Amino acid sequence: GQQVMQIPQYQHVQEGEDFTTYCNSSTTLSNIQWYKQRPGGHPVFLIQLVKSGEVKKQKRLTFQFGEAKKNSSLHITATQTTDVGTYFCAGPQTSYDKVIFGPGTSLSVIP
Amino acid sequence: NAGVTQTPKFRVLKTGQSMTLLCAQDMNHEYMYWYRQDPGMGLRLIHYSVGEGTTAKGEVPDGYNVSRLKKQNFLLGLESAAPSQTSVYFCASTGPRGSYNEQFFGPGTRLTVL
Numbered sequence: 001g002q003q004v005m006q007i008p009q010y011q012h013v014q015e016g017e018d019f020t021t022y023c024n025s026s027t028t029l030s031n032i033q034w035y036k037q038r039p040g041g042h043p044v045f046l047i048q049l050v051k052s053g054e055v056k057k058q059k060r061l062t063f064q065f066g067e068a069k070k071n072s073s074l075h076i077t078a079t080q081t082t083d084v085g086t087y088f089c090a091g092p093q094t095s096y097d098k099v100i101f102g103p104g105t106s107l108s109v110i111p
Numbered sequence: 112n113a114g115v116t117q118t119p120k121f122r123v124l125k126t127g128q129s130m131t132l133l134c135a136q137d138m139n140h141e142y143m144y145w146y147r148q149d150p151g152m153g154l155r156l157i158h159y160s161v162g163e164g165t166t167a168k169g170e171v172p173d174g175y176n177v178s179r180l181k182k183q184n185f186l187l188g189l190e191s192a193a194p195s196q197t198s199v200y201f202c203a204s205t206g207p208r209g210s211y212n213e214q215f216f217g218p219g220t221r222l223t224v225l
């Protein structure tokens with residue numbers, strides 16, 4: 001069946017360092033979503049990418065959708081303690097009904 | 112506009128007990144979902160609904176039942192709780208039908224089964 005993987009599983013960085021998480025799907029995706037979950041909180045939608053090769057920025061966060069629409073990345077420039085949390089990617093399954101979430105990358109930022 | 116709400120927030124059950132988790136949304140969304148989250152496992156879909164009166168199985172449906180009698184509510188039932196069902200349960204909703212949109216999550220229910 002369809003699988004969505006993320007690497008790394010955990011990342012510890014010093015405040016001010018950059019961070020990147022990668023998402024890979026076993027199948028081509030029509031779009032990909034990214035969510036952030038703060039410790040003890042619930043997932044919150046960050047962005048959706050639709051086009052092949054698309055790049056979107058939200059302040060220090062840069063999201064990219066691969067040319068083959070099977071992978072995506074989230075890059076954070078100059079991490080801050082407010083970036084702490086788990087970042088999930090999610091891709092649609094065969095219909096509009098549901099998506100499959102990756103296992104997430106947990107980011108720790110050391111002040 | 113409360114978004115997605117879940118009750119209860121915390122619950123401790125003994126093995127074999129039953130309970131119902133309630134999810135409510137006020138965004139008129141067609142789709143509603145129940146996920147469970149375990150350490151290192153991400154979010155796994157238990158059951159979902161594409162509209163009032165409809166339900167479907169997700170990735171890990173065994174041991175759970177659901178109902179969607181009203182569009183705004185989605186109930187998750189555990190008939191005979193087992194320790195393996197200790198988890199954090201999230202409800203989510205999205206809409207409209209026929210397009211991919213962000214999912215809105217509730218605050219979660221932390222369930223411990225002893």
